[in-house]
Amino acid sequence: MATLNPSATTDGTWLSRWEPENTSFWSAGASRLAWRTLTITTLNLTMAFIVWFLVSALVVRLPQIGFKFTPQQLFWLAAMPGLAGGTLRLVHMFLTPMFGTRLVVSLSTLSLLIPLVGWFYAVQDPGTPYWMLMLLAFLAGLGGGNFSSFMPSTSLFFPKRLQGTALAIQAGIGNFGVSIVQFVTPWIIGFALMGGAAFMGDSQTLTKAGVQSQVYLQNAAAVMIPFVFVFGVSAWLMLKSVPVKANFAQQFDIFRSRHTWSMTSLYIMTFGAFSGLSATFPLLIKQIYGGFEGAPDPLAWAFWGPLVGSAARVVAGPLSDKFGGARVTHWAGLGMLGATLWVTTLTSPTGLDSFPMFVAGMLTLFFFAGVGNASTFKQMPMLFEPRQAGGVIGFTAAIAAYGPFLFGMLFAASFGAFKSATPVFYGLAAFFAFNVVLNWWMYARRGAANPC
Incomplete structure (x- = not known):
């Protein structure tokens, strides 16, 4: 019976054996260990998304407290975490098979303290140079990088029959971090933390529609610091690592498969759009509807987008396990295409009357x-063996993580050249249509060579 002990380790970190497809092994304790690992890693991933999208919640407030930036500069700030997140994910995709879940999750989470502390101090001084804010925005991308090591780790812990559910739970709840930071920020900046202790910093004067108020913008970063510390330490104390190892060179075998590239395109369609629109939704509301009298507060609405998308991801995981991932992707792609075409009719408004419909269209797209x-x-786990599946998950997530950067640049260019976001949405519709056809032909149609 000792040989069935899923918790046995070779050095306190690496499990000596891991066979999730073995039902006896799974029921002997592997299931409990896998779900515990999922819980801890998901909490850490949620903090990663919070840090990654912190800038999207701060950037709309910076001009209101005295920072002098153009709309293009603000879009660049919102885009920079996406550039960093995508780039760092290309590194993270290799880390789990090399260093193991325990080391990667704990140290990656604790690294998030760097941008949090940086933004805590930077927003308190409107004289902070733009290059410093760009650097801190790039460092916020540390949170974006974590996804490409955390998710492959989870795929190794679960049998294929449960991977759709497990990965959807982790990514969906992790994605809630986007909504959390965009929802909490307007509230938490409204009062002094810890009784106004001196080390928490002074307030800033926020001017909106000619009305002044006192805010503590640094609170958006400060409130997350203890959670990051506790979750990172907990990961070090409680996680183990699956004995699926490969060096850097061995992991390049995934690039010889056409499925790596097709799944990358499909994931750009889904997560690239989710992350890109999550980062730019507040600024889109401000640029499209902010010029009208009684304009809506972007942060009062923007958090709904990632909230709806994250909840849909959690629910769709079990549905994908039941009906097949390709079939669900097919209908998701058609839904994204229809929602995008709907939004194009609402991006050149003449007043606030169309704002509710604009939000509805965007929420449908997020869903x-x-x-x-x-x-x-x-x-992905159905198309590849476990170690390769983890690598493909990491790589596709890395490329799609450029969404915030790409969308920020596209919208900045579109507003600069056309004074409108409409051309971007037309381009998205064309890309979504291409991916619907790609997925249908390769995976979803009757008689497909690789149904999944």
Whole structure:
């Protein structure tokens, strides 16, 4: 019976054996260990998303407290975490098979303290140079990088029949970090933390529509610091690592498969759109509807987008396990296409009357993007063996993580050249249509060579 002990380790970190497809092994304690690992890693991933999208919640407030930036500079700030997140994910995709879950999750989480402390101090001084804010925005991308090591780790812990559910739970709840930071920020900056202790910093004067108020913008970063510390230390104390190892060179075998590239395109459609629109939704509301009298507060609405998308991702995981990832991706892609075409009719308003419909169209787009986020992660483990599946998950997530950067640049260019976001949404519609056809032909149609 000792040989069935899933908790046995070779050095306190690496498990001596891991066979999730073995039902006896799974029921002997592996299931409990896998779900515990999922819980701890998901908490850490949620903090990673909070830090990654912190800038999107701060950037709309910076001009209101005295920072002098153009709309293009603000879009660049919102885009920079996406550039960093995508780049760092290309590194993270290799880390789990090399260093193990315990080391990667704990140290990656604790590294988030760097941008949090930096933003805590930077927003207190409107004289902080733009290059410093750009550097701190790039460092916020440390949170974006974590996804490409955390998710492959989870895929190794679960049998294929449960991977759609497990990965959707982790990514979906992790994605809630976007909504959390965008929802909490407007509230938490409204009062002094810890009784106004001196080390928490002074307030800033916020001017909106000619009305002044006192805010503590640094609180958005400060409130997250203890959670990051506790979750990072907990990961070090409680996690183990699956004995699936490969060096850097061995992991390049995934690039010889056409499925790596097709799944990358599909995940750009789903998560690239989710992350890119999550980062730019507040600024889109401000640029499209902010010029009208009684304009809405972007942060009062923007958090709904990632909230809806994240919830859809959690729900769509079990559905993908039941009906098949490719079929769910097909309908998600069609939904994204329809929602995008709907939004194009609402991006050149003449007043606030169309704002509710604009929000509804965007939330529909977020919903179907969330569904597709879950279903694509069901497809990948079905197309590859476990170690390769983890690598493909990491790589596709890395490329799609450039979404905030790409969308920030596209919207900045579109507003600069056309004074409108409409051309970007037309381009998105064309890309979504291409991916619907790609997925249908390779995976979803009757008689497909690789149904998944």
